[in-house]
Amino acid sequence: MAGSLARINLYHATGIATLLVLPFLLDSIGMAFYVNMIFLALMYGIAALAWNLMMGYTGLFSLGHAVFFGVGSYTVAILALYYNVTPWVGLILAGVTAGLLGLVLSPPLLRLRSHWFTLATIALGEIFRLSFAHWDYVGGSSGLQMPISERRLYYLQFTGATIYSYIALGVLAVELIVLWRIVNSRIGFYLQTIREDELVAQTLGINTFKYKTIALAISAFFTGIAGGLYTVRFRYVDPFALFDLITISTYIAVAGIIGGIYTFLGPLIGSFIFIPVSEYVRANIVQAFPRIYGLHVTVLGVILLVISLFAPEGILGYLKKRREKR
Amino acid sequence: MAQSRSLALAAIIVIVIIVVAAALFLGGGQEQVSEIKIGVILPLSGRLAETGADLKNGIEFAIEEINAQGGIKACGGAKLTPVYGDSAGKPETGAAEAERLITQENVLALVGAYQSSVTKTASEVAERYQVPFVNPDSTSPALTKRGYKWFFRVTPHDEMFAAQQADFIDWLNQKYGLGLKTFAIIHEDTEFGSKVAEAWEKYFTQHGYQLVEKVSYHAATVTSLDSEVQKLKSKNPDILLAASYIQDAILLVQTMKAQGFAPKVFLAQDAGFINPSYVKQVGKDGWYIFSREVFSPDLIDKIPKLKEVNDKYRAKYGVDLNGNSARDYTGIWVLYYALEEACKKASPANPDEFKKALRDALANLELSQDQIIMPWRGVKFDENGQNILGQGLIVQMFEDGKYHVVYPEDFAVREPVVPFPAWGERS
Amino acid sequence: MDPEILTSAILDGLLIGGAYALVAMGLAMIWGVMEIINFAHGDFMMLGALFTFFLFTSAGLDPIISALISFAPIFALGVIVQRGVINKILDAPLLTQIAATFAILLIIRYGVQAAFGPYTRRLVSGYSDIYINLGFTTVPLPKVIIFVTSLIVLGLLYVLLHQTDLGIAIRATSQDRRVAQLMGINVSRIYDVTFGIGVGVAAIGGGLIALFYPIFPEMGGFFALIAFIAVVLGGFGSVYGAYAGGLIIGIAESVSALFIEPALKDVVAFLIFIMIILVKPTGLFGRGD
DSSP states (O other), X not given: OOSOTTOOOHHHHHHHHHHHHHHHHHHHTTXXXXXXXXXXXXXXXXXXXXXXXXXXXXXXXXXXXXXXXXXXXXHHHHHHHHHOOOXXXXXXXXXXXXXXXXXXHXXXXXXXXXXXXXXXXXXXXXXXXXHHHTOGGGTGGGOEEOOOOSOHHHHTOOSSSHHHHHHHHHHHHHHHHHHHHHHTSHHHHHHHHHHHOHHHHXXXXXXXXXXXXXXXXXXXXXXXXXXXXXXXXXXXEOHHHHSOIIIIIIHHHHHHHHHOTTXXXXXXXXXXXXXXXXXXHHHHHHHHSTTSTTHHHHHHHHHHHHHHHHOTTHHHHHHHHHHHHO | OHHHHHHHHHXXXXXXXXHHHHHHHHHHOOOOTTEEEEEEEEOOSSTTHHHXXXXXXXXXXXHXXXXXXXXXXXXXXXXXXXXXXXXXXXXXXXXXXXXXXXXXXXXXXXXXXXSHHHHHHHHHHHHHHTOOEEESSOOOGGGGGSOXXXXXXXXXXXXHHHHHHHHHHHHHHHHHOOOOOEEEEEEESSHHHHHHHHHHHHHHHHTTOEEEEEEEEOTTTOOOOHHHHHHHHHHOOSEEEEEOOHHHHHHHHHHHHHTTXXXXXXXXXXXXXXXXXXXXXXXXXXXTOEEEESOOGGGGGTSTTHHHHHHHHHHHHSSOOOHHXXXXXXXXXXXXXXXXXXXXXXXXXXXXXXXXXXHHHHHHOEEEGGGSSSSSSEEEBOTTSBBTTOOOXXXXXXXXXXXXXXXXXXXXXXXXXXXXXXXXXXX | OOHHHHHHHHHHXXXXXXXXXXXXHHHHHHHHHHOOOOTTHHHHXXXXXXXXXXXXXIIOOOHHHHHHHTHHHHHHHHHHXXXXXXXXXXXXXXXXXXXXXXXXXXXXXXXXXXXXXXXXXXXXXXXXXXXXXXXXXXXXXXXXXXXXXXXXXXXXXXXXXXXXXXXXXXXXXXXXXXXXXXXXXXXXXXXXXXXXXXXXXXXXXXXXXXXXXXXXXTTHHHHHHHHHHHHHHTTSSOHHXXXXXXXXXXXXXXXXXXXXXXXXXHXXXXXXXXXXXXXXXXXXXXXXX
């Protein structure tokens, strides 16, 4: 994982070039479904990279990132709807709100370790979902929908996913730079020490609570922005779609796991595998077997099972191991 | 050195992608005027997959009928071809599917999407792309308060239903002298239940009834309604109003029976209570419960052409038409009549012009009662796209385990059984 | 507050708590012995309910007996899943374990939906119509049955774990897998049995819940989450603690619903959960790390 940002290799160059060209290209030949796929993969990828700062680098397994994701989404929606704040600013504030929430939640959450922590995050997601569904200011169970506005650039309202994909790419670029700096700094080293053995870290004089809080807040920050991207893209927020244990919290984690949590880019790669496969399977298997409901999710389960059994270190982890063996 | 080699390889990969994508594009984009593609967005997987199956039957059946009678005649007998999109019950997936159907499948109109939250995002996409969206089955009043120009809702919405339900209670008091004064509400807490509860509160209070208790629960996680029913029972309301999905509706009825809670009138709001699966499973515990409906097979004698449709439907799917399948069936027929009009003005070969013509045709559409199988005065959309000629029915489940129409009087086939008998006093 | 309403709420909570406890005990046992969080636990419960339903409707068996019989096929399925999947990921990172069990969840839950349709089924038997009048309240017989069964299962598990060789081997394995292996215990077989019993007990719970609760493919999700909380309250891995945890959640939910919007009663369960792990991170009945 060591090295500098300047050391861009063949794979990275290809990846960057492809990502830059693909949304535009697919859009121009009318393949909206695939552009949306790329957008979703970027959105989940941004969240999964952030999630992995806690998982892969700090050893805190969250299944409650929907909380930060959802709060980010609602921030953009409420600012635009009630205060006419442009989502361009809203996106940044989404990160700030989610990050602050991370700070507030860290004293209770970070007292817990491993599975305790995971379960508490699941519970938090449930609390947020139910509370938002009963909170009239945020639209309660109906959620909030952005009205169609002629000020398209100000309110970021475009047809299709192409422009949103480029915005997400911009966010991703910033995130990659920030995270890369962090994991290769003193903080990153401390976090990994905590992951390996928290007691040892404490003995070494590392303020483990402080560094775990930093990891949580940064992770929440970028997850919140990913949530904000959801709002600008779909222009609708509702508590059941956003604070969802499976389609938000678990998808983020699964993307990370598939890609490989002990690699820097793993979660992003994982997202680019998991989201397209799940979208493709959903759209196509439903068409092929319209009367067998639920089959596509079953197939998704089989795919996930195969990966966790035969490449448990994730795809990037597996490739890395094979390269090291040679 | 390594850098430039990387870039060269990257460029090659990008070019390959372009070529492959272009090949796919050229291979797939053949348009035929002998068919008119319509996109259908339904919850085909996920929690409401069961309802989605029902809705899909109604749509499939209507399309088969239309194609069998010669397709869209004004378009040279072009056949309707449905392209399905699964919303999985999620608003973001509904929106993405709407985009896919519009831009990739080149559908000329969209139909769907049952859950109001999904209809919200999917119709917003249609509005942006200027594609007519026919909504046969979502009842949130908010949908037709958005000022959309391309959105047409065929079904009456929850406020219209609530107003009619209050009329029904007035009618019961008048005709049967029940002396109903107080009411309580129990509802599931997604948008459907919450909005229905709001409308009930508004209209029933306007009609002079007193609200004594209002409780909600979360249908996706509810395992017990014991404390909810206890709360209701302790306030002893004359009327209980319920808005539930399937599983929770069954649970509610069972819990009320367990606790011996029998208000004088138990009036439910469609959804779970009229679902075939609920009807089959609830058995005699469901007797004498009123529900708002939009449709009933009882109407066979009242509405010409319904018997024929229902007999064929029953032969094919083994069940009678219900409120969900009948509404989506009607939605497709409404679209059909508009398509016939649009075909006179524009050709589907010119999609943009045709969509505009279809929108205008829908906006100006006037269907009479005998053109539809629904107990409505017809179909005519106001400037918000709401069908103003629609109305609901009040049905009650009788000892044959079926719902029969008891109100309004011109469609009624039975006298209502009131008050709701105590649980112990049933055979 | 009317004391009668309060008492009947507590009683209701206690009875539904018996259902939660049945699901939670198996989860606790699997965690205690194998250190695996079985995400698909609620879905094995759903399979039990479905199996009970089919036995009742097609073979005409008594639903309570059907529920007890459902232990056998679900136990067998549990063993297969243990051998085929769980055993292979025992030494994998926590997160891979969760990914695999989550995949099992998807396969069972949506496989059932694909195979048997997304339909809601309801088991209508003679039991659903019987109520016991206690004067201040009536309780449905099925809930009493489930509570009594939960007590019996608790007793049987106690006997199994403390009075039999198998139980001693299970407990030895849970203390230290390597030492147990050195002592000649076939650890892999112990895991088979543990996982099988864990999901089998949940299946009994599912079969009995079906007496008063509709059966549908996704029914296990919420029960599983409640079971997690019960296991945590009970000190993670303690079967008896999980039992008590299940009852506590049942009562907390049902009583709190008297004071707040009932839709938020689940929030209470989760808040209690978070508060307890803050005050006592090892759970109410845990003995510390």
